[in-house]
Amino acid sequence: MELVFDGHNDVLLRLWRTMKAGGDPVAEFMNGTTEGHIDAPRARKGGLAGGFCAIYIPSGELILKEPDESGHYVTPLSDPLPLGPSLEVALEKAAIALRLERAGGWRLCRSTADVRAAMDEGVFAAVLHMEGCEALDADLDNLEVFYAAGLRSLGPVWSRHNIFGHGVPFAYPMSPDTGPGLTDAGFELVRACNRLGILIDLAHITEKGFWDVANTTDQPLVASHSNVHALTPVARNLTDRQLDAIKESGGLVGLNYAVTMLRPDGRDNVETPLSDMVRHTDYLVERLGIDHVALGSDFDGASIPEEISDAAGNQNLVAALRDAGYADEDLRKICRENWLRIMASAWHE
Ligand SMILES: [Zn+2]
Numbered sequence: 001m002e003l004v005f006d007g008h009n010d011v012l013l014r015l016w017r018t019m020k021a022g023g024d025p026v027a028e029f030m031n032g033t034t035e036g037h038i039d040a041p042r043a044r045k046g047g048l049a050g051g052f053c054a055i056y057i058p059s060g061e062l063i064l065k066e067p068d069e070s071g072h073y074v075t076p077l078s079d080p081l082p083l084g085p086s087l088e089v090a091l092e093k094a095a096i097a098l099r100l101e102r103a104g105g106w107r108l109c110r111s112t113a114d115v116r117a118a119m120d121e122g123v124f125a126a127v128l129h130m131e132g133c134e135a136l137d138a139d140l141d142n143l144e145v146f147y148a149a150g151l152r153s154l155g156p157v158w159s160r161h162n163i164f165g166h167g168v169p170f171a172y173p174m175s176p177d178t179g180p181g182l183t184d185a186g187f188e189l190v191r192a193c194n195r196l197g198i199l200i201d202l203a204h205i206t207e208k209g210f211w212d213v214a215n216t217t218d219q220p221l222v223a224s225h226s227n228v229h230a231l232t233p234v235a236r237n238l239t240d241r242q243l244d245a246i247k248e249s250g251g252l253v254g255l256n257y258a259v260t261m262l263r264p265d266g267r268d269n270v271e272t273p274l275s276d277m278v279r280h281t282d283y284l285v286e287r288l289g290i291d292h293v294a295l296g297s298d299f300d301g302a303s304i305p306e307e308i309s310d311a312a313g314n315q316n317l318v319a320a321l322r323d324a325g326y327a328d329e330d331l332r333k334i335c336r337e338n339w340l341r342i343m344a345s346a347w348h349e
Pocket residue numbers: 131203204225301
């Protein structure tokens with residue numbers, strides 16, 4: 001079994017919904033459930049040893065627009081969200097993460113030494129990520145508090161606009177060049193992340209925002225859960241120019257398991273073969289090199305191929321990559337070592 005440290009999941013969103021419905025999120029994670037994709041038993045079974053766990057503020061249920069006769073669709077961007085209610089949700093999700101840590105359900109990791117130790121002990125290694133910074137104020141006071149609570153990664157925007165920048169819609173086919181990039185507050189956020197040692201994630205940002213970050217940050221460029229635009233031309237995927245910039249910076253792309261970002265037709269259909277995942281991985285490895293490709297499942301955040309189904313099926317992808325010719329050393333890099341190197345760099349270790 002090849003242990004995986006994964007670049008993106010939304011398990012905190014599912015656990016938060018459980019809590020809002022009156023359930024016990026800590027017990028759900030530790031004892032397991034049939035809901036969604038990740039819990040401790042299924043993660044153990046699938047070798048999912050840890051990953052970035054997103055604090056994401058939902059804009060209600062995301063429903064993709066139906067494709068027209070030619071298979072094209074444009075899902076309108078969600079409306080911007082106000083700070084107060086967003087902060088409340090973010091604190092509730094951070095509280096679930098902290099309670100899970102106290103209960104021994106997972107380890108909240110603040111360094112790569114923490115991640116390696118948790119993985120060695122067989123405890124899920126969670127790193128707190130913020131996917132869209134609606135819960136942060138322009139003066140970044142909240143950022144200080146979330147950092148102290150364990151936040152070590154953030155994407156300035158999700159697929160909507162906020163005070164820091166602009167996100168891309170869920171649309172097929174569409175270029176990621178859909179509008180403006182970072183605001184002045186967004187540039188300040190990037191500089192603050194550089195200072196504090198918080199990894200900056202470029203998933204969901206417009207192409208203009210991508211270049212704004214690239215021209216400002218001192219970190220390697222990272223897209224935690226994005227795929228190849230040349231193979232699946234959704235606005236969320238990365239163009240060859242973006243991939244080349246990521247390579248040049250020494251950064252990384254995490255392969256997203258979302259079927260809409262893997263299938264040539266961009267459809268939300270879980271009958272998506274593992275060969276589509278291998279094809280995106282091959283393209284990324286050819287364009288970036290083996291040291292710059294990793295995994296970013298989007299477990300609990302997207303429809304994923306039925307051959308994986310949930311965290312317990314994670315090794316099915318590893319097996320498909322092995323069958324496609326990836327050696328043990330390559331798989332070690334893709335599955336965890338590349339992420340560990342990038343985290344160490346962004347976190348000033
Ligand atoms: Zn996402």
